[in-house]
Amino acid sequence: NAGVTQTPKFQVLKTGQSMTLQCAQDMNHNSMYWYRQDPGMGLRLIYYSASEGTTDKGEVPNGYNVSRLNKREFSLRLESAAPSQTSVYFCASSAQGDTEAFFGQGTRLTVV
Amino acid sequence: SQQGEEDPQALSIQEGENATMNCSYKTSINNLQWYRQNSGRGLVHLILIRSNEREKHSGRLRVTLDTSKKSSSLLITASRAADTASYFCATGPSNYQLIWGAGTKLIIKP
Numbered sequence A: 001n002a003g004v005t006q007t008p009k010f011q012v013l014k015t016g017q018s019m020t021l022q023c024a025q026d027m028n029h030n031s032m033y034w035y036r037q038d039p040g041m042g043l044r045l046i047y048y049s050a051s052e053g054t055t056d057k058g059e060v061p062n063g064y065n066v067s068r069l070n071k072r073e074f075s076l077r078l079e080s081a082a083p084s085q086t087s088v089y090f091c092a093s094s095a096q097g098d099t100e101a102f103f104g105q106g107t108r109l110t111v112v
Numbered sequence B: 001s002q003q004g005e006e007d008p009q010a011l012s013i014q015e016g017e018n019a020t021m022n023c024s025y026k027t028s029i030n031n032l033q034w035y036r037q038n039s040g041r042g043l044v045h046l047i048l049i050r051s052n053e054r055e056k057h058s059g060r061l062r063v064t065l066d067t068s069k070k071s072s073s074l075l076i077t078a079s080r081a082a083d084t085a086s087y088f089c090a091t092g093p094s095n096y097q098l099i100w101g102a103g104t105k106l107i108i109k110p
Helices: none
Strands: A004-007 A010-013 A019-025 A031-037 A043-049 A064-068 A074-078 A087-094 A101-103 A107-111 B005-007 B010-014 B019-024 B031-037 B043-050 B055-058 B061-066 B071-076 B085-092 B104-109
Touching (some): A031 A064, A031 A074, A043 A064, A043 A074, A101 B043, B005 B085, B010 B019, B019 B085, B019 B104, B031 B061, B031 B071, B043 B055, B071 B085
Parallel strands (some): B010 B104
Antiparallel strands (some): A031 A043, A031 A087, A064 A074, A087 A107, B031 B085, B055 B061, B061 B071
16 A cells, blocks of 8 residues: 655756656545645645545645646646745645545755 | 744653643644654654544544644653654644644654
């Protein structure tokens, strides 16, 4: 049982480049989330998907887009990367909106 | 400002001692969750306590919630080296609106 799997684990981008972070869960969860974690700060929600077919903005959505491809997969896209997007990105899932969340191992992204 | 704020920011204790960390929040909540993060790794869920609960236990963990004071505490008893990690509280009306604190960094000295 893999839980939540994120790819890639590390990525270096040049300013202006685009990339997609992939996330998949095998727990049949309805809800999925993308967070970023910056040094000395708590997690901040970028986007979430309460259920398959829906996506909504979180606290810091600017510069990002998401796709809930199916119930298992939720991707995060940076269309034109900026140095301010240097961060560690976590994908998470939960059965419902008020139950415990399970996290992937994170993607460490550096934009130069 | 952060909804959930942990206190202290850092805590260093001897193995075997108890560790207590606190979380304060500002608005109404549906539940409050505690997570652990080992260095450079993903977060692991520890305990979820609902707004109508006052105390919850899980193994060596005890969480209390005081909604009148908008605060929660996490107690780890008989600490072990493996408990060395950062601990975060997250609160909000639902998972879709969780606000996370900056965490308490716990170091267990052998």
